[in-house]
Amino acid sequence: MIRARVLISGDPLSLSRGAEKTKLAIEAEISYYGLEDEIQVSYLTHADRTDILPIVMIYPEGVTYGPVTPEDGAYIVQEHLYKGRVIEHLFAPPEVLTGDIAHIPGRKGATYAQKRIVLRRAGVINPLDIEDYITHDGYFALAKALEEMQPEEVLETVKASKLQGRGGAGFPTGLKWSFVVQQPGEKYVVCNADESEPGTFKDRLILEGDPHALLEAMALAGYAIGAHEGWIYIRGEYALAKERLNKAIQQAKELNLLGDHILGSDFSFDIHVHAGAGAYICGEETALLESLEGKRGIPRIRPPYPTVAGFRGKPTVVNNVETLANIPPIIQNGADWFRSMGTERSPGTKVYTMLGDVNITGLVETPMGTTLREIINIYGGGMKDGKAFKCAQTGGASGSIIPPELLDVPMDFASMAESGAALGSGALLIAGEDTCIVDLAYVLLRFFKAESCGKCTPCRIGTAQMLEALERLRMGYGTQVDLDRLEEIAHYTKEASFCGLGQAAPVPIITGLRYFREEFEAHTRGECPTGVCPCSVKQKVKH
Amino acid sequence: MDAQLAQQTDEVIKHYGTDAEALVEILRDLNQIAGHLSPEHLLLIAQRLNLPSSKVYSVASFYSLINIKPLGRHVIRFCEDAPCHVAGGREVWEALEQELGIPFGETTPDRQWSLLTTSCIGACAVGPVMMIDDEIYGNLTPEKVHEILTQYREADKGGAV
Structure with a gap:
C-alpha cells in the first residue's frame, strides 16, 4: 500500500x-x-x-x-x-496565494493529512445497509457504553474530550449536556439538522452517507443525560436524507439498537424525524424548537435556555449533526485520542465545504487549527485561473470576511475569534481578486432580509435599510452619507437584534468595511474597482 | 373538487395525527400533494386539529415550502445565495427574468411558469443552481437556461411532461 x-x-x-x-x-x-x-x-x-x-x-x-x-x-x-x-x-518559503499549484510552508508538529472522523464512513459504506455500518465499527460505542459505562462516565468522557459544538458557536458539548443532567424530570435530545447556512452542505453528507452514525450518537446522548426520546429536525429540502434516516431508524429498531431495552439493557430510546418547511431561521435553536412544536419558527426569549426549558418545555439538548457524529468515536476511542487531534483549545477535526475560486470545490475534513492557506492550497488545489486571493467568507452568511492578512491564523473557534473573525458553520467561500466586496455584501444582505422572521424591529428594519444603502452604492447613486448610515445601522442591528440572525446579518458589512473600506468608498464616487457592479456598466456606456 | 380536497387533507392528517405539533408537517405534505393550499384547505385543517384558523394561516404563510397562492405549471426556484452568486449567478438571474419575461416572485400570465428564489439547497459545489419542480440543475449559464427551458416547453407541447 x-x-x-x-x-x-x-x-x-x-x-x-x-x-x-x-x-x-x-x-x-x-x-x-x-x-x-x-x-x-x-x-x-x-x-x-x-x-x-x-x-x-x-x-x-x-x-x-x-x-x-x-x-x-x-x-x-x-x-x-x-x-x-x-x-x-x-521548507520552501511561503508565497502569496496565486496559481494552481500548492506551495505550503510546513509547520512543526502540524498534521496536514485530511483526517476523517466525521466523514470516515461517508461514501465508504452503503448507507441503507445497517450491517455495513456495523462492520465498520458501527454501534460499538453504544454497546460499549451500555455494557461497560455508567451514564456519568459517558458524560465525563465527552466533557474531557473538549468537543465543541460544530454548528458555529463552538459551545462545549459536555457542558451543555451537564446542564440538562442537573434538571429534574423528562428530557429530550434534539438534533439540529436544519442545515441552511448558504454554502454549507456538510451535514447533508453525514445524513445521506452515514445516517446510523447520527442515530448511535443520539442514543449515546440520551443515555448520558437520561432522555428516552430524540428528535431530528431536518430541513424540508433534504428529502433524500429524511428518507434514509427513516429507513435507518427502522433497521436499528429491528436489531434492538433503538427502542425498548436496547441490547438487553435497562436503557430505552426512540428517535423521530421531523422535517421543516423552508425557513432559515429554524436553524436557530429556539426557533427550531418552536417549529418542532408545529408553530411559526420564531426565536424564543432566553433565558430560560433550552437546557432548562426546551422541547415541550422540558430540558433539552440541541446539538448539530457534525457535533453528534463525533460522539461515537469519542466514546469508542476515549477523550485522549480525540484531544490528540486539532489544537489545545479546539480538539478534533472540522468539516468544511469549500466553494468559489479554487480549483477543487467540495468537502474536506481537516484537524482544527489548519490554516486557510493550507486548506486552499492542499485541498482546494490552489486558486482558480491563477487569480489572487482576495477574501474568504466563513460560516455561510453569518460568517465573517477573512482578508489575506488572516490566511495563516489557525482555524479554530478561539483563534478565529481572537483575530476578529468567525469560524462559523464550515462554509468557505473563497473569493478571487475579481470579486466586489460591495456586491458580495449586497447578496448576503438580500438573503438576511428575506430570511428575517420579522419578530424584532432592529433585524426586520435594519436588514432592509442596509440592503437599501448597499443597493444605492451598487447602482452608483450612493454617497458618503449612505456609507455612514450603512455603518451606523450595521452596528445598531448587531447590538440590538433579538437572536443570532440579526446579530450576524451586519457582520459581512462590518468586517468588509474593516478590511476593504476603500472599495466601499470608491462606490460612493460611482466607481466599482472590479467592474462587477451595475454602476461600472453605466460608466462604460457613457464613454 | 371539495370531496377531493377533504380526502387529500384527511389522508395526510391520518398519517400525522391531529396533534397541533404536527401542523407544519401536515401543511407541507398537503402542499406537495395539492400544489398549493387554498383557504378551504387551511380551514379544514384548523377544524380537524381544533386550532384557530388564524393560527393555521400564520404558520402556513411563514414557511417558504408552503404556498398559499396558486403557482404556475412549473416552479423554478433559483438559489440566490452568495456561493451561487459569485459563481456566475448574477448573469443567470438576469437570463431567467428575460427568458420568462417576468421578475422574480411572479407567475407568467399563461400560468406555465413561476419564478421564485430559494435559499441554499446544498448543491453549492455545482453552482449556480436552480430547481425546476423537483429536478436540480447545476453549473448554469444563460445559454444553458435557455436550453433547459426550451426542453420543458417542447415537452409540454408534445404532452410528454
Whole structure:
C-alpha cells in the first residue's frame, strides 16, 4: 500500500537545476530503507514558482521543500519519510496565494493529512445497509457504553474530550449536556439538522452517507443525560436524507439498537424525524424548537435556555449533526485520542465545504487549527485561473470576511475569534481578486432580509435599510452619507437584534468595511474597482 | 373538487395525527400533494386539529415550502445565495427574468411558469443552481437556461411532461 507520494518538479528549469539528480538520490535512499512499496516517486510536470526550484512535495502531509539538492533529497527520505520528522530548515518559503499549484510552508508538529472522523464512513459504506455500518465499527460505542459505562462516565468522557459544538458557536458539548443532567424530570435530545447556512452542505453528507452514525450518537446522548426520546429536525429540502434516516431508524429498531431495552439493557430510546418547511431561521435553536412544536419558527426569549426549558418545555439538548457524529468515536476511542487531534483549545477535526475560486470545490475534513492557506492550497488545489486571493467568507452568511492578512491564523473557534473573525458553520467561500466586496455584501444582505422572521424591529428594519444603502452604492447613486448610515445601522442591528440572525446579518458589512473600506468608498464616487457592479456598466456606456 | 380536497387533507392528517405539533408537517405534505393550499384547505385543517384558523394561516404563510397562492405549471426556484452568486449567478438571474419575461416572485400570465428564489439547497459545489419542480440543475449559464427551458416547453407541447 502506498502511504506517501513524493513529487519532484520536472519542468525544464528544475531539470536544468539538477532535479533529475535529486530524484535519483531520493529513489536510491528509498530503496536503501526498503520503502519502495510504500512510497511513490514521480515528477510534477508543472510548477509555477521559479524561485525555489527544484521543489519536492510530500503528500499526504502536503509539505513542500525547496530548493532541494541531491544531498537534501537523501536527507528528506531519511528524516521525513523514514523517521517521520519534518525538516523545518528545508521548507520552501511561503508565497502569496496565486496559481494552481500548492506551495505550503510546513509547520512543526502540524498534521496536514485530511483526517476523517466525521466523514470516515461517508461514501465508504452503503448507507441503507445497517450491517455495513456495523462492520465498520458501527454501534460499538453504544454497546460499549451500555455494557461497560455508567451514564456519568459517558458524560465525563465527552466533557474531557473538549468537543465543541460544530454548528458555529463552538459551545462545549459536555457542558451543555451537564446542564440538562442537573434538571429534574423528562428530557429530550434534539438534533439540529436544519442545515441552511448558504454554502454549507456538510451535514447533508453525514445524513445521506452515514445516517446510523447520527442515530448511535443520539442514543449515546440520551443515555448520558437520561432522555428516552430524540428528535431530528431536518430541513424540508433534504428529502433524500429524511428518507434514509427513516429507513435507518427502522433497521436499528429491528436489531434492538433503538427502542425498548436496547441490547438487553435497562436503557430505552426512540428517535423521530421531523422535517421543516423552508425557513432559515429554524436553524436557530429556539426557533427550531418552536417549529418542532408545529408553530411559526420564531426565536424564543432566553433565558430560560433550552437546557432548562426546551422541547415541550422540558430540558433539552440541541446539538448539530457534525457535533453528534463525533460522539461515537469519542466514546469508542476515549477523550485522549480525540484531544490528540486539532489544537489545545479546539480538539478534533472540522468539516468544511469549500466553494468559489479554487480549483477543487467540495468537502474536506481537516484537524482544527489548519490554516486557510493550507486548506486552499492542499485541498482546494490552489486558486482558480491563477487569480489572487482576495477574501474568504466563513460560516455561510453569518460568517465573517477573512482578508489575506488572516490566511495563516489557525482555524479554530478561539483563534478565529481572537483575530476578529468567525469560524462559523464550515462554509468557505473563497473569493478571487475579481470579486466586489460591495456586491458580495449586497447578496448576503438580500438573503438576511428575506430570511428575517420579522419578530424584532432592529433585524426586520435594519436588514432592509442596509440592503437599501448597499443597493444605492451598487447602482452608483450612493454617497458618503449612505456609507455612514450603512455603518451606523450595521452596528445598531448587531447590538440590538433579538437572536443570532440579526446579530450576524451586519457582520459581512462590518468586517468588509474593516478590511476593504476603500472599495466601499470608491462606490460612493460611482466607481466599482472590479467592474462587477451595475454602476461600472453605466460608466462604460457613457464613454 | 371539495370531496377531493377533504380526502387529500384527511389522508395526510391520518398519517400525522391531529396533534397541533404536527401542523407544519401536515401543511407541507398537503402542499406537495395539492400544489398549493387554498383557504378551504387551511380551514379544514384548523377544524380537524381544533386550532384557530388564524393560527393555521400564520404558520402556513411563514414557511417558504408552503404556498398559499396558486403557482404556475412549473416552479423554478433559483438559489440566490452568495456561493451561487459569485459563481456566475448574477448573469443567470438576469437570463431567467428575460427568458420568462417576468421578475422574480411572479407567475407568467399563461400560468406555465413561476419564478421564485430559494435559499441554499446544498448543491453549492455545482453552482449556480436552480430547481425546476423537483429536478436540480447545476453549473448554469444563460445559454444553458435557455436550453433547459426550451426542453420543458417542447415537452409540454408534445404532452410528454
